[in-house]
Amino acid sequence: MALVAGKYALRSVGRNVRRTALSVLGIAIGVALALFMESMNRGREGLFARAAAYSGSGHLRVVPRGWRLRRDPRLRLAGFEADLAAARDLPGVAVVAPRARAQVLLAMGTHVVPIEAVGVDPEAEQRAYRFVRNVVAGRWLRPDDEPGAAVVGQAVADRLEAELGDDLLATVVGEGGRIESGMLRIVGIVRTGSEEIDASICQVTLGELERLTGLRGAGEVTVLLSDHRSAPAARAALAARIAPGDEVLTFEDLAPEFKGHLEQDKATNRFVNGIILLIVVLGVASAQLAAVLERRREFAVLSALGMRARRMVRLVLLEALALGLAGGALGLALGLPVLWLFSTRGLDLSRLMGATWSFQGILIEPVIYGDLGPWIVPYVLAVALGATALASLYPAWFAARTDPAVALRVAQ
Amino acid sequence: MSDVILSARGVTKIFRQGRIEVPALRGVDLEVRTGEFLALVGPSGSGKTTFLNLAGALDVPTGGELLVFGKRIADLSRAARAELRLRELGFVFQAYNLVPVLTALENVEFVLELQGVGGERRERARAVLDELGLGELADRRPAELSGGQQQRVAVARAVAARPRLVLADEPTANLDGENAEILMHLMRDLRDRHGMTFVFSTHDPRVVAHAVRVVTLVDGRVARDQEKPGEAPHEILPGVGKAEAAGHLGP
Numbered sequence: 001m002a003l004v005a006g007k008y009a010l011r012s013v014g015r016n017v018r019r020t021a022l023s024v025l026g027i028a029i030g031v032a033l034a035l036f037m038e039s040m041n042r043g044r045e046g047l048f049a050r051a052a053a054y055s056g057s058g059h060l061r062v063v064p065r066g067w068r069l070r071r072d073p074r075l076r077l078a079g080f081e082a083d084l085a086a087a088r089d090l091p092g093v094a095v096v097a098p099r100a101r102a103q104v105l106l107a108m109g110t111h112v113v114p115i116e117a118v119g120v121d122p123e124a125e126q127r128a129y130r131f132v133r134n135v136v137a138g139r140w141l142r143p144d145d146e147p148g149a150a151v152v153g154q155a156v157a158d159r160l161e162a163e164l165g166d167d168l169l170a171t172v173v174g175e176g177g178r179i180e181s182g183m184l185r186i187v188g189i190v191r192t193g194s195e196e197i198d199a200s201i202c203q204v205t206l207g208e209l210e211r212l213t214g215l216r217g218a219g220e221v222t223v224l225l226s227d228h229r230s231a232p233a234a235r236a237a238l239a240a241r242i243a244p245g246d247e248v249l250t251f252e253d254l255a256p257e258f259k260g261h262l263e264q265d266k267a268t269n270r271f272v273n274g275i276i277l278l279i280v281v282l283g284v285a286s287a288q289l290a291a292v293l294e295r296r297r298e299f300a301v302l303s304a305l306g307m308r309a310r311r312m313v314r315l316v317l318l319e320a321l322a323l324g325l326a327g328g329a330l331g332l333a334l335g336l337p338v339l340w341l342f343s344t345r346g347l348d349l350s351r352l353m354g355a356t357w358s359f360q361g362i363l364i365e366p367v368i369y370g371d372l373g374p375w376i377v378p379y380v381l382a383v384a385l386g387a388t389a390l391a392s393l394y395p396a397w398f399a400a401r402t403d404p405a406v407a408l409r410v411a412q
Numbered sequence: 413m414s415d416v417i418l419s420a421r422g423v424t425k426i427f428r429q430g431r432i433e434v435p436a437l438r439g440v441d442l443e444v445r446t447g448e449f450l451a452l453v454g455p456s457g458s459g460k461t462t463f464l465n466l467a468g469a470l471d472v473p474t475g476g477e478l479l480v481f482g483k484r485i486a487d488l489s490r491a492a493r494a495e496l497r498l499r500e501l502g503f504v505f506q507a508y509n510l511v512p513v514l515t516a517l518e519n520v521e522f523v524l525e526l527q528g529v530g531g532e533r534r535e536r537a538r539a540v541l542d543e544l545g546l547g548e549l550a551d552r553r554p555a556e557l558s559g560g561q562q563q564r565v566a567v568a569r570a571v572a573a574r575p576r577l578v579l580a581d582e583p584t585a586n587l588d589g590e591n592a593e594i595l596m597h598l599m600r601d602l603r604d605r606h607g608m609t610f611v612f613s614t615h616d617p618r619v620v621a622h623a624v625r626v627v628t629l630v631d632g633r634v635a636r637d638q639e640k641p642g643e644a645p646h647e648i649l650p651g652v653g654k655a656e657a658a659g660h661l662g663p
Contacts, residue, residue, distance in 0.1 A: 004514065004522045011513035301509040304470055305523055305569070306498025308491060405471035408505070409461070 005311070009318035013326075016291065020323065023287045027327025030280030031384050032335035037273045038379060039339050040347065041266055042371035048262055048364065049228035049251065054130040055197070055362040056118075057254050058097070058222030059231045060238060062087060065247045073101035073116060073219060074173065079243020080217040086241035087223045090234055094226045097121060097128035098218040100209050104202065105171040106152075106184070108160040115156060117170070117202040119209025119218075128224055130363070131190050131201065138164045138188035145205055151188035153201030162186055175214040182212045194363050258362060277387050284391035288320060292395040299399045300407030309400035316399050320392030321385055328384030332376070342370035417577055417609060418444035418467055422476035424632075425462050436462040438632035439476065444611060446576070449603050451623030452613040458629040460613035461581050467611065468501055468579045469493040481576070498526055502570030504580035504612070508562040510554040516565045517541060517550040520572045527573050540572045541565070544598055560591030564598065571602055578602075580612035584619050596622040 013020055053059050062083045064075040077083055080098065087096040100119040105112060122141040126132055132140050141151055150168070162168060167185050174180035190201050210216055225234055231250055239248045252259040292299070299312060307315075350366040425437040437459045444450060444467075452460045465471040466478055469485055470493075478485045481500050488496065497503075510519050517537055524533035541550050544564050554562050563583060570578050580599070584592035596619055603610050612619075620626055628636035 004518050004525050007518060008511060008514055008522070015513065297509065298511060301503075301505070301511075303494065304468065304497060304503045305526060306494050306496075306501075307526055308494045308498075311526070403471075405465045408465075408470070 005315055006318065009315055010322055012291070012295075013319050013322045016294075019287050019291065023284050023323050024327045024330055026280055026283045026287075027324060027384055027388060028330035028334055030276055030387065031328055031331025031380055032338070033276050034273050034383050035331065035335040035376060035380060036338060036342070036370070037269055037276075039370035039372060039376070040342065040368055041269050042375075043343070043369045045262065045266070046228065046371060047368055048258075048362075051364045052251055052255060052258060052362045053224050053228065054128070056129060056222070057251050057362070058128070059225045059228050059251055060087075060223040060235055061249045061254060062221040062223070062238070062242055062246050063249055064219070065245055067219075068247075068249060068253060073103055074175075074213070074215060076100070076215055076217045076219050077221065077243070078245030080221070082243040083221045083246055084218075086238060087221050089241070090223070090238055092226050092230050092234060094224045095124060095127040097124040097222045097224070098206065098220070099222060100206055100213075100215070100217070100219040102172045102209055102213045102215075104212075106156065106160060106202065107169045107171070108162050108166060111160045111162075113156055113159050113199075115200065115202045117150075117172075117204060117209065117212075119206040120203055121206055125203070128222060131192055131197070134190045134192050135188045136191040138186065140188055141203060141205055143205070145187070145208075146185070147211070148182065148184045148208065149187045149204065150184040150208075151190060151201065151203045152186055153198035154189055154191040155195050155199035156202060157186065157189050159199070164189060170212060172213050174212070178214070180212060180214060184208075192363055197363055255362070277383065281387050281391040284320070284323065284388055285394055288316070288323075288392045288395040289398065291319075292316065292399045295399075296402055296407045299402040300404040303402055303404040304408070312400040312402075313396040316392050316396035317389060320388040320396075324384040324388030327388065328380045331384060332380050335380075336376075339370050339372050339376070342368075343372040344369075346370075415446040416443050417446055417481055418442070418611075419479040420463075420467075420476065421478075423463075423466065423473045423478050424475040425459070425466060425471070426474045436632055437466075437473070440629070440632070440634055442627060442634055442637070444577075444609060446609055447603065447607055448609050448611070449600055449622070449624040450609075450611045451620050451626045452611065452629060453615070453620055453626055454629035454635070456615075459632040460629055462632075463629065464579050464581050464611065464613055467577075468503060469496045498573075500576050502573070502575035502578040502608075504563070504566050504570045504578065504583045506582035506585045508554070508559070508566045508586070510562055510565055510569070512554050515551050515553055516546060516557065516561075516568075519554070519565055520569045523569055523572050529573075537568075537572055540568045544568050558591075559586050560588075560595070563587060563591070563595055567595065567599060567602075571606070571608065574606060575608065577609045577611065580610065582613055582615070584614065584616055589618065592616060592619060 062077065064077055067075050084096060084098055087093065098121055102117050104117040105114050122143050141149055160168065164186055167183050169181060170184045171179060171181045184204065190198065192198055206218060225231060235248050235250055242248065302312065346367040346369040348367050420440045420442045423437055423440040427434045427436055440463060452463065454460055466473050466485065467480060469480060469488065472486050480496065483496060514522060520537040520540055521533055524536055529536065538550060541547055544567060546564055546568060549557060549561055557565065584595055587595060599610055600622055602608055614620060625639045627634055
């Protein structure tokens with residue numbers, strides 16, 4: 001048997017149909033806007049995480065302990081094989097890519113380009129490095145590639161005035177600080193759309209880099225996860241399995257400025273969201289207060305019958321929650337088609353930011369796809385019910401403070 | 413029938429309107445005993461409603477001492493006064509003041525729900541409506557009831573939780589003579605059968621005729637306190653049973 005108080009609250013919502021309809025519409029619009037903003041926020045977060053991960057950072061990276069501060073590319077993992085095996089055994093891992101780095105001076109004729117060369121596993125990079133698909137001349141590296149095979153960015157080739165098949169002199173600082181030299185041959189040229197990134201690409205096989213530097217093993221094991229949101233848990237699990245002397249870093253550790261930029265962006269969006277919800281809250285509060293003022297005598301009678309202030313607050317809150325539920329449902333109905341549209345077609349910002357945009361070596365597409373997942377139901381409920389509950393606090397307090405003697409005297 | 417349930421000694425109530433003080437009660441001395449059927453009469457502005465509000469713990473006196481069921485009203489918190497109203501008091505208002513979105517049955521049931529009555533509250537509410545001849549109107553909302561019917565529902569709501577004291581402010585003011593007569597009979601019948609105490613304010617001489625004790629207030633003081641000696645046995649309507657009485661209640 002439903003409580004009479006519940007029936008009273010629900011039926012009270014229907015007393016002034018026009019006011020209720022406007023309140024529900026206000027909540028619905030607020031919820032739909034908040035939902036859209038959150039969806040794009042999550043979509044952008046996912047896009048940035050994916051862009052960063054597949055631009056070379058990975059979601060997680062096993063590095064030698066101390067590398068984070070020194071950033072010395074000559075450092076090598078304490079237990080390369082063990083780290084690689086541990087990463088491959090981790091649940092939720094999409095791909096594991098071992099890499100080694102070295103500071104290299106590339107020279108051709110009178111042209112010299114300093115660059116960080118990366119030694120890679122060509123097979124793993126096919127799935128871990130998005131720019132493999134941006135080869136505009138020649139081909140990508142092969143596991144059994146010829147000695148000295150290298151893929152460079154278009155900007156590197158341009159600065160060296162080199163072409164496909166040209167030989168480059170590579171000079172590196174090897175083991176023990178010895179200066180080592182070797183020849184590389186351009187087998188592929190990559191053009192990403194970002195000159196900044198194109199000027200930083202020089203990839204060879206891991207074996208080639210070992211040969212050049214004399215340093216054995218890999219300097220990092222980059223891990224890409226199926227879901228970037230599982231990174232904190234995966235990091236903890238991986239940290240427990242890797243060789244002593246190595247540590248696991250996250251994307252945030254590797255690119256704190258990028259992470260900071262993301263956080264700032266997110267905070268701005270949430271601030272805008274907050275303003276939208278504040279306007280909704282004030283609107284609903286005003287409507288609720290009007291409803292309470294209209295029923296002042298009724299609240300006085302309820303008080304005379306012995307209803308305590310706490311119950312009166314609950315009654316008004318219940319009415320607000322009914323409004324919130326209706327507004328949330330309508331907001332969901334209004335927002336879902338828009339969300340679906342933006343999650344499938346995306347929001348194209350190319351007119352604002354160009355065909356591509358890079359930040360700290362991370363190439364970001366100008367199309368943001370909204371996130372559409374089961375999270376929207378609890379999100380809508382939380383926003384709609386939270387906003388209306390907040391909006392009804394003052395009217396509820398006002399109702400609870402009704403002086404029955406005064407209200408009844410005024411009514412008479 | 414001699415327990416004092418309400419005791420007022422020198423009770424005053426002053427309302428402030430800006431800088432102006434308006435005394436509504438200037439020192440009321442009155443005792444009400446269990447089972448009384450007491451009419452408060454007096455001209456407009458004599459303090460009847462103010463006294464009922466104080467007696468009903470809706471308001472607190474400015475001065476003097478007012479005890480209701482042994483509790484000093486002035487000392488009680490808002491919550492304690494609400495608890496006293498819930499457990500011991502029933503109210504009937506001039507304008508009925510039923511909750512418009514609830515049916516007659518739900519209006520009565522609501523009070524029982526507030527009291528924390530569990531599973532049997534619907535049956536109890538229905539029984540009270542039946543007792544007052546309103547069984548067939550239980551599922552109607554106030555707007556679908558006549559004034560007389562609404563006021564009887566209001567009485568049902570006031571007595572549903574079996575309060576020891578029922579306070580009625582001009583309960584017949586909006587009723588025609590026949591409905592006023594019937595309502596007074598029903599209230600007196602409830603008092604006789606359940607031992608409830610009724611205190612009501614009125615201007616209507618026909619209503620005063622039903623009172624066992626008549627207290628006249630003039631200018632915020634008790635001017636006259638008259639008790640009818642040798643109270644006669646009571647009938648709902650002379651020569652008519654309860655069900656028939658209910659049938660007499662027209663719109």
